[in-house]
Amino acid sequence: xxxxxxxxxxxxxxxxxxxxxxxxxxxxxxxxxxxxxxxxxxxxxxxxxxxxxxxxxxxxxxxxxxxxxxxxxxxxxxxxxxxxxxxxxxxxxxxxxxxxxxxxxxxxxxxxxxxxxxxxxxxxxxxxxxxxxxxxxxxxxxxxxxxxxxxxxxxxxxxxxxxxxxxxxxxxxxxxxxxxxxxxxxxxxxxxxxxxxxxxxxxxxxxxxxxxxxxxxxxxxxxxxxxxxxxxxxxxxxx
Amino acid sequence: xxxxxxxxxxxxxxxxxxxxxxxxxxxxxxxxxxxxxxxxxxxxxxxxxxxxxxxxxxxxxxxxxxxxxxxxxxxxxxxxxxxxxxxxxxxxxxxxxxxxxxxxxxxxxxxxxxxxxxxxxxxxxxxxxxxxxxxxxxxxxxxxxxxxxxxxxxxxxxxxxxxxxxxxxxxxxxxxxxxxxxxxxxxxxxxxxxxxxxxxxxxxxxxxxxxxxxxxxxxxxxxxxxxxxxxxxxxxxxx
Numbered sequence: 001x002x003x004x005x006x007x008x009x010x011x012x013x014x015x016x017x018x019x020x021x022x023x024x025x026x027x028x029x030x031x032x033x034x035x036x037x038x039x040x041x042x043x044x045x046x047x048x049x050x051x052x053x054x055x056x057x058x059x060x061x062x063x064x065x066x067x068x069x070x071x072x073x074x075x076x077x078x079x080x081x082x083x084x085x086x087x088x089x090x091x092x093x094x095x096x097x098x099x100x101x102x103x104x105x106x107x108x109x110x111x112x113x114x115x116x117x118x119x120x121x122x123x124x125x126x127x128x129x130x131x132x133x134x135x136x137x138x139x140x141x142x143x144x145x146x147x148x149x150x151x152x153x154x155x156x157x158x159x160x161x162x163x164x165x166x167x168x169x170x171x172x173x174x175x176x177x178x179x180x181x182x183x184x185x186x187x188x189x190x191x192x193x194x195x196x197x198x199x200x201x202x203x204x205x206x207x208x209x210x211x212x213x214x215x216x217x218x219x220x221x222x223x224x225x226x227x228x229x230x231x232x233x234x235x236x237x238x239x
Numbered sequence: 240x241x242x243x244x245x246x247x248x249x250x251x252x253x254x255x256x257x258x259x260x261x262x263x264x265x266x267x268x269x270x271x272x273x274x275x276x277x278x279x280x281x282x283x284x285x286x287x288x289x290x291x292x293x294x295x296x297x298x299x300x301x302x303x304x305x306x307x308x309x310x311x312x313x314x315x316x317x318x319x320x321x322x323x324x325x326x327x328x329x330x331x332x333x334x335x336x337x338x339x340x341x342x343x344x345x346x347x348x349x350x351x352x353x354x355x356x357x358x359x360x361x362x363x364x365x366x367x368x369x370x371x372x373x374x375x376x377x378x379x380x381x382x383x384x385x386x387x388x389x390x391x392x393x394x395x396x397x398x399x400x401x402x403x404x405x406x407x408x409x410x411x412x413x414x415x416x417x418x419x420x421x422x423x424x425x426x427x428x429x430x431x432x433x434x435x436x437x438x439x440x441x442x443x444x445x446x447x448x449x450x451x452x453x454x455x456x457x458x459x460x461x462x463x464x465x466x467x468x469x470x471x472x473x474x475x476x477x478x
Binding site: 092 | 291293294295296297298308310311312314315318319331332335336338339342343349353357358359360361362367370373374377378381386389392393396397
């Protein structure tokens with residue numbers, strides 16, 4: 001039975017971290033909300049989120065269904081999928097470390113999101129633009145270099161090409177996605193940060209060239225970055 | 240050898256989620272930065288964070304040292320400690336679910352933090368007060384009820400007293416801490432939300448009465464909530 005991924009169909013969002021793992025592994029999965037048959041769309045997702053009989057409901061998308069098991073929170077989904085997809089080491093030590101890196105990527109993603117929504121998700125960007133300008137300035141100057149510098153250090157300590165051990169892990173895929181998103185949203189600041197963090201830049205390039213990933217990224221399954229997602233290109237935020 | 244917890248010594252912060260697990264389990268641990276001997280203070284913590292030879296460095300406190308293993312990110316620390324402290328079920332399914340709940344608590348904690356620092360952590364509260372007023376309004380009206388309502392639903396589906404199974408898990412301790420922090424920072428809004436989420440209110444009360452937790456909470460080891468921490472009482476944010 002294929003994995004069922006449930007996520008908003010119009011954006012990469014947090015679902016993309018799960019998609020990249022499924023795609024790289026060549027896993028059998030269905031992106032339920034993007035199906036256009038009667039079993040698809042966001043209906044099943046919304047039904048599950050509000051199902052009063054679900055004993056273990058997710059709070060929000062993305063969530064993954066694997067038979068009887070439903071898991072929410074993208075980092076928890078990757079914790080579950082990692083061993084099944086061969087995208088994490090076998091030892092507990094490697095698994096916890098890979099997960100720690102994933103959580104740090106997730107922190108950076110949250111901060112990238114908050115640059116355009118500092119006051120709250122219930123308001124439009126246009127209604128919080130002055131605050132966004134201030135928050136984005138700090139993000140560009142302090143946070144992008146801090147995060148990319150941290151991952152550069154981790155890569156350097158591990159030989160340069162991978163975050164954990166010799167094999168690709170889901171943390172590598174997630175770091176690729178973080179850099180891809182930052183390059184979209186903050187092209188100038190991110191390009192500058194990548195010049196001083198060459199191992200991160202190289203990881204971003206080489207992950208994109210992996211056969212399955214390259215096929216995925218060139219397909220219609222890869223939703224484009226847009227100003228509805230987490231990473232948004234508002235030129236005034238990266239002047 | 241005792242566990243070594245490294246965290247800022249003046250605040251509960253994200254270290255508190257780890258402390259509560261260690262205290263409830265009666266674990267042998269040292270709160271390194273709070274020791275006043277020459278092995279204590281924040282020196283060892285800062286040294287570790289900037290150690291160029293550390294192959295697996297944490298990005299930020301808190302981190303836990305268990306012999307040769309060092310783990311950062313509070314949720315990853317609890318993932319590691321849970322089985323060792325008897326604070327998570329034995330099955331993979333229970334462990335992933337407990338972790339998923341922990342990550343949802345962490346999301347709520349992040350949002351509580353951002354009410355007083357919407358523009359960025361590099362600025363003082365006084366320099367982002369108008370933004371804080373707007374963000375806190377949304378947090379009070381929409382987010383506190385959403386999160387507490389979610390945990391109420393999970394508790395109800397599990398019999399009412401615990402989030403996962405019949406035994407206490409680290410997610411229960413973390414939900415206790417979230418409620419304690421919200422009651423400190425947003426006393427009016429949180430009291431109102433607890434009236435409609437009685438199982439969450441009851442969990443907060445009963446966890447505090449567990450013998451080891453009660454002893455801990457009454458001791459000097461429990462750092463008070465202050466306006467330097469994640470949960471801050473600024474009356475204008477909960478009018």
